[in-house]
Amino acid sequence: MGNRPLDILNDALNTSVIVRLKGTREFRGILQGYDVHMNLVLEEAEELSEGEVVRKIGGVVIRGDNVVYVSP
Amino acid sequence: MGNRPLDILNDALNTSVIVRLKGTREFRGILQGYDVHMNLVLEEAEELSEGEVVRKIGGVVIRGDNVVYVSP
Amino acid sequence: MGNRPLDILNDALNTSVIVRLKGTREFRGILQGYDVHMNLVLEEAEELSEGEVVRKIGGVVIRGDNVVYVSP
Amino acid sequence: MGNRPLDILNDALNTSVIVRLKGTREFRGILQGYDVHMNLVLEEAEELSEGEVVRKIGGVVIRGDNVVYVSP
Amino acid sequence: MGNRPLDILNDALNTSVIVRLKGTREFRGILQGYDVHMNLVLEEAEELSEGEVVRKIGGVVIRGDNVVYVSP
Amino acid sequence: MGNRPLDILNDALNTSVIVRLKGTREFRGILQGYDVHMNLVLEEAEELSEGEVVRKIGGVVIRGDNVVYVSP
Amino acid sequence: MGNRPLDILNDALNTSVIVRLKGTREFRGILQGYDVHMNLVLEEAEELSEGEVVRKIGGVVIRGDNVVYVSP
Numbered sequence: 001m002g003n004r005p006l007d008i009l010n011d012a013l014n015t016s017v018i019v020r021l022k023g024t025r026e027f028r029g030i031l032q033g034y035d036v037h038m039n040l041v042l043e044e045a046e047e048l049s050e051g052e053v054v055r056k057i058g059g060v061v062i063r064g065d066n067v068v069y070v071s072p
Numbered sequence: 073m074g075n076r077p078l079d080i081l082n083d084a085l086n087t088s089v090i091v092r093l094k095g096t097r098e099f100r101g102i103l104q105g106y107d108v109h110m111n112l113v114l115e116e117a118e119e120l121s122e123g124e125v126v127r128k129i130g131g132v133v134i135r136g137d138n139v140v141y142v143s144p
Numbered sequence: 145m146g147n148r149p150l151d152i153l154n155d156a157l158n159t160s161v162i163v164r165l166k167g168t169r170e171f172r173g174i175l176q177g178y179d180v181h182m183n184l185v186l187e188e189a190e191e192l193s194e195g196e197v198v199r200k201i202g203g204v205v206i207r208g209d210n211v212v213y214v215s216p
Numbered sequence: 217m218g219n220r221p222l223d224i225l226n227d228a229l230n231t232s233v234i235v236r237l238k239g240t241r242e243f244r245g246i247l248q249g250y251d252v253h254m255n256l257v258l259e260e261a262e263e264l265s266e267g268e269v270v271r272k273i274g275g276v277v278i279r280g281d282n283v284v285y286v287s288p
Numbered sequence: 289m290g291n292r293p294l295d296i297l298n299d300a301l302n303t304s305v306i307v308r309l310k311g312t313r314e315f316r317g318i319l320q321g322y323d324v325h326m327n328l329v330l331e332e333a334e335e336l337s338e339g340e341v342v343r344k345i346g347g348v349v350i351r352g353d354n355v356v357y358v359s360p
Numbered sequence: 361m362g363n364r365p366l367d368i369l370n371d372a373l374n375t376s377v378i379v380r381l382k383g384t385r386e387f388r389g390i391l392q393g394y395d396v397h398m399n400l401v402l403e404e405a406e407e408l409s410e411g412e413v414v415r416k417i418g419g420v421v422i423r424g425d426n427v428v429y430v431s432p
Numbered sequence: 433m434g435n436r437p438l439d440i441l442n443d444a445l446n447t448s449v450i451v452r453l454k455g456t457r458e459f460r461g462i463l464q465g466y467d468v469h470m471n472l473v474l475e476e477a478e479e480l481s482e483g484e485v486v487r488k489i490g491g492v493v494i495r496g497d498n499v500v501y502v503s504p
Contacts, residue, residue: 005494063141202288322361348429351424385500394436
């Protein structure tokens with residue numbers, strides 16, 4: 001199965017990631033945790049819309065079923 | 073897995089959180105409980121739309137599959 | 145996990161609740177029962193749209209995956 | 217859990233029910249059977265749209281994930 | 289549970305059925321098989337749109353999650 | 361259960377099939393494999409839109425939850 | 433079951449693939465890993481829209497439920 005998706009998330013812990021959600025929402029933040037559903041924990045998170053920061057959120061728990069991709 | 077998503081929810085019990093739902097709905101309230109589906113219990117909850125309070129609800133049980141994110 | 149969502153529903157048995165569904169539909173009625181999928185049983189139920197009663201239904205079984213929130 | 221949703225369906229066997237589906241579709245018919253997914257069997261079923269009978273179907277098996285509510 | 293939904297499909301084997309799908313698509317054909325997901329096998333199938341035959345398909349395997357109802 | 365859906369797919373291995381997806385997309389190709397989720401493997405696949413070939417893809421793995429029907 | 437879908441993904445490891453997502457998004461990149469949900473890991477990934485590269489992403493973990501097809 002090569003480098004499994006959750007292993008890649010594990011390698012990305014404590015680094016900055018981009019999280020693209022269904023619709024147009026996107027987050028940038030420090031990946032603090034995840035689980036098997038791809039629920040994610042970000043710190044110092046910013047919500048972006050079309051590349052612009054629209055809101056600073058701080059800590060956030062994202063429900064996995066909204067995720068399109070995570071880019072370390 | 074770092075700080076797991078449900079652990080973060082546990083740390084947020086009895087504090088104020090923002091809950092963003094699919095669509096444009098958003099809640100602010102005191103997190104009183106949750107379960108593995110990310111079903112949530114809020115007290116002193118307010119429903120917001122585009123940052124404005126549109127309804128005061130008091131206690132509410134939110135079904136987890138509507139949740140986009142929870143921000144402690 | 146604090147006060148778990150299904151425990152809150154249990155506490156609300158035989159009292160009046162508001163049930164918000166996906167889309168614009170909303171029900172008000174006496175909560176008679178529920179299960180782990182958040183399927184709900186209401187008695188003396190009324191369907192509301194934008195705060196107005198649009199239909200009196202009496203008893204109704206609501207399938208849980210339509211539920212956004214239940215407010216006791 | 218009070219009166220559980222499937223028990224209510226059981227009590228409604230062989231009586232006339234209204235079944236509201238996602239979208240605008242609605243059925244009226246005699247409930248002949250159901251299962252844990254809330255798949256339903258109706259006899260003498262009529263499809264309604266905005267309260268008007270648009271088609272008489274006779275017997276029909278409805279897949280549960282389309283159901284919003286069943287009203288005995 | 290009365291006459292269970294899958295039993296009704298079993299009784300309908302080798303007879304003509306109407307299969308309504310999500311959206312506007314509808315099939316008419318001889319039910320040759322099914323499984324617990326309500327995946328269906330039709331033979332001599334025709335695709336209809338608003339009551340008109342738009343395509344003759346012959347044999348077809350329909351994935352159950354598209355099904356709204358099956359009418360024997 | 362008659363001729364079960366996955367048995368029909370098995371009979372169709374190494375023959376040309378049409379695969380209709382949700383939305384307007386459609387594929388034609390040689391069925392090389394499948395699994396219980398109705399994930400499919402096609403070879404010599406062409407993507408069609410309203411009956412016209414819009415792209416030749418060669419080999420392709422289609423995720424089952426997009427499938428409306430497979431016609432051998 | 434012929435050549436099973438996940439086996440085809442395994443054969444495609446370390447080669448360039450096209451990943452079509454629901455909506456109009458498409459990725460091209462080197463397949464580095466996958467799992468049973470069809471979650472995918474791409475390296476040197478590019479996001480395309482209507483055949484044009486709109487963003488270079490580098491490494492990316494794609495959540496499987498967004499995938500329409502993977503073409504090796």
